[in-house]
Amino acid sequence: MKSERPVKDSWRTSLHEIIFEAETPAGKVFDVGLLLTIVLSVVAVCIESVTVYRITYGSWLRAFEWGLTILFTIEYGLRLMAVRRPFRYAFSFFGIVDFLAILPTYLSLFIVGTQSLLVIRALRLLRVFRVLKLSHFVGEAQMLRAALKASLRKIIVFLGAVLTIVLIVGTLMYLIEGEENGFTSIPRGIYWAIVTMTTVGYGNVTPHTVAGQTLASIVMILGYGILAVPTGIISVELAGVTRQKVSTEACPECSDEGHAEGANFCKNCGSKL
Amino acid sequence: MKSERPVKDSWRTSLHEIIFEAETPAGKVFDVGLLLTIVLSVVAVCIESVTVYRITYGSWLRAFEWGLTILFTIEYGLRLMAVRRPFRYAFSFFGIVDFLAILPTYLSLFIVGTQSLLVIRALRLLRVFRVLKLSHFVGEAQMLRAALKASLRKIIVFLGAVLTIVLIVGTLMYLIEGEENGFTSIPRGIYWAIVTMTTVGYGNVTPHTVAGQTLASIVMILGYGILAVPTGIISVELAGVTRQKVSTEACPECSDEGHAEGANFCKNCGSKL
Amino acid sequence: MKSERPVKDSWRTSLHEIIFEAETPAGKVFDVGLLLTIVLSVVAVCIESVTVYRITYGSWLRAFEWGLTILFTIEYGLRLMAVRRPFRYAFSFFGIVDFLAILPTYLSLFIVGTQSLLVIRALRLLRVFRVLKLSHFVGEAQMLRAALKASLRKIIVFLGAVLTIVLIVGTLMYLIEGEENGFTSIPRGIYWAIVTMTTVGYGNVTPHTVAGQTLASIVMILGYGILAVPTGIISVELAGVTRQKVSTEACPECSDEGHAEGANFCKNCGSKL
């Protein structure tokens, strides 16, 4: 696959290996350094949002931010150069994130108040999984992703049912409690229903009438049962994914997989495992 | 089954296919259009409940609502015509929902304040599962329903135990805290116990005495353990249902079921699957 | 077992069947009637605790309560007569509950404010499981009880760990936040830690300093993970109990039980199932 590339590509290949891969020592150093820089940058954005620090260290933080932005811009340019199809990278998930990560600082020259958007750099932290690729974490992440993917349809069906219940319950509470008890509109009733069914329970909107509190009690008890469903779905799918992983032993004769844990003979061809 | 119907029924059959089925292109277009209309109608009811919008756009929203109600009335009439036994449809779950969905607007001519009941139209959104019938969602929905059905009895037993605990704990808190700390009656104590045991925790009624806070701590910790039970029940039933689905393939020779997912030979008689 | 009882016992046997069993029609009628009376009695106690109703309907409720107490006293006497060993019944769980259920009304002749204790009658509602004995509910209840019993030790170990964490975290919050932020003592800090770790979150005691909010964030995230443990424990035990139930098929030859679901041959003696 790697044979007969033109000489011109040799520097691109090594640049690609450093920036995009994490298998070589240079690539790993680059990735770990990049992650630390991203963490620093996110921390700086968080600190700048605190009024006290913005007033005291404002100029330092701005200088620091510009330094990082220039670094990230150079990195973005190198990434575009390192790949053979720059457009495919530029419109990939991480390509867009990398671009959005440097945009707000330049925008802040023209528009006031865009610095907070820099926190989108946090999304770049998802690159951390690439550094972990070398370790066993990638397998765990893949299992979690596979389980979430397998349970997606069930959860959509479930969310559809929950949203319908929330709509009905929210409206009923609006009718029962009325505007004088804080349920000023149906959307506010729906908001209350979501806050209650997810057991968050802020307590800024609560029922005051006996009928409202009775309905709320029913919603809480039944709601708790209903919200046990996603946990069950994910448990089952995770168990399925884990079970598949367990049966990685392949038959030496027919290379069939998926045998039970204690099996002695291949379930496919009958030869000894 | 479809042979030798009288000619008179041919238009009814095609009408039935469009309105009640979602397999033909026309039926699917009708159902998707219907769902969008229902969503619009629910959104309109929600918007109308907000005082600011009711004052500003009140007449527009009322006109929109009447337009939709007339549309839904025509649809209801067509549904009654499309089925051979109109009474059976009229008293089915969706028949009643469809009727209740148009009733409030007409009632609002005579009684003030019934418009909010229009949110019952949200129940019509459950028709969404019919549109999804074509896809794989119906299987997921059936599995969820089967799991909930299988766990119903266990959950009723569990709810009975929880209600008894809630009664006792609520009364104890009423006795311990008394009216001066917000526990003005036993029902209010029960309400507090439900809010606490479901971990909603609004915080508008909280214990103030040391004894009350100690009891509350015990209720919270034990309550958390108790409420782990429905999650466990549903997980187990979902796992059972999922396992059954996997093994639906039957052996063509001995019709044995319950084979592993990748099995090539019947685990019972050894013939090829 | 029932053979050769003395004649004197015949009325006792039929009395016992009516009061203690629910298999005969008379017994079932008695039990359902008893349950309804208990529900009415609990509702009356709840209503009486509401100040408005106590003032308006006080005398009616008191008369109703005395009527029920006399009924329950007669029932208690009949129970004592119906069993051959009255002491064993009197000191059994339900014997004590039945006694405590009539005590408060008589005590209220001498001491003021004991009526609320009548809610202990709610415990009598647990008799509902006997009425359900005829149906399949008893199996479900037994499974739940078996699962809870099997997970008891694991949950005790888990609660021990949680209590230690709660002690340490509560003290740390007391030291960090101090009395000026509502953490007036270590027990109050522990109360806050329990309210937070169980995700109840009343919001009447919350951290105000940056260090306190950081610690609270860690407690919440880790606490959520920790509290996932009882759910896991109960799920696993319930699954085990359910699995055991599945394998109720016994071998026709050696009557061995516990075969896998799709098994064709007995795992014990090898004969066909």
Place this chain on the structure above:
Amino acid sequence: MKSERPVKDSWRTSLHEIIFEAETPAGKVFDVGLLLTIVLSVVAVCIESVTVYRITYGSWLRAFEWGLTILFTIEYGLRLMAVRRPFRYAFSFFGIVDFLAILPTYLSLFIVGTQSLLVIRALRLLRVFRVLKLSHFVGEAQMLRAALKASLRKIIVFLGAVLTIVLIVGTLMYLIEGEENGFTSIPRGIYWAIVTMTTVGYGNVTPHTVAGQTLASIVMILGYGILAVPTGIISVELAGVTRQKVSTEACPECSDEGHAEGANFCKNCGSKL
């Protein structure tokens, strides 16, 4: 293993058995007494932190604390003497805890306000597991620890994803709600996001704008689904650990493992178990 130790070690061995082991009667008495003393000491620290009690019983509590500290100091000295390698004990987990448990009282002679640190004695309560060693609790604790260890990597991956979501959501809320609605900085937004996603929901910081409440609703519903993941992970790992424990019996002939609980014959070679 215990053969040919020098005579000098004989008192050390018996001291070690009393202080460090719980198998002998003397060792068990020592451990149970120690646990009770620790509980008393923790209770005393808690009581002293309550202002009312500190003023009334201050001198008594101080005297009690000094008495316990001297006792624990003697115990610490004996522990150092009882082991053959005192440094290894001194720098082990329990060695450090034992030292920290006596330090604050002595420090309080020089620095004011260190008494609260005495609650670190609660960590000594973890020794309770040693007393339980004799019973079956140790197996349960080991299973829990094994399950938590096995799920550690998955949970780290999961926490990484949650922290990224929390960062993004917290910043979005800061941008949407702004300082006038209590979201005074990005860290405060992140704090709100953690409080909401873990379903704690204090209610001291809540969204007030429509956009903020809509985002909050999405965060709550999706967040609930996301936080179902650790429960699923732990359930699956616990199930795996439980399954392994069940099948620890090995065939005496072929040493095959993984037999069903009630099996009489090896499922592999057919010899009697």
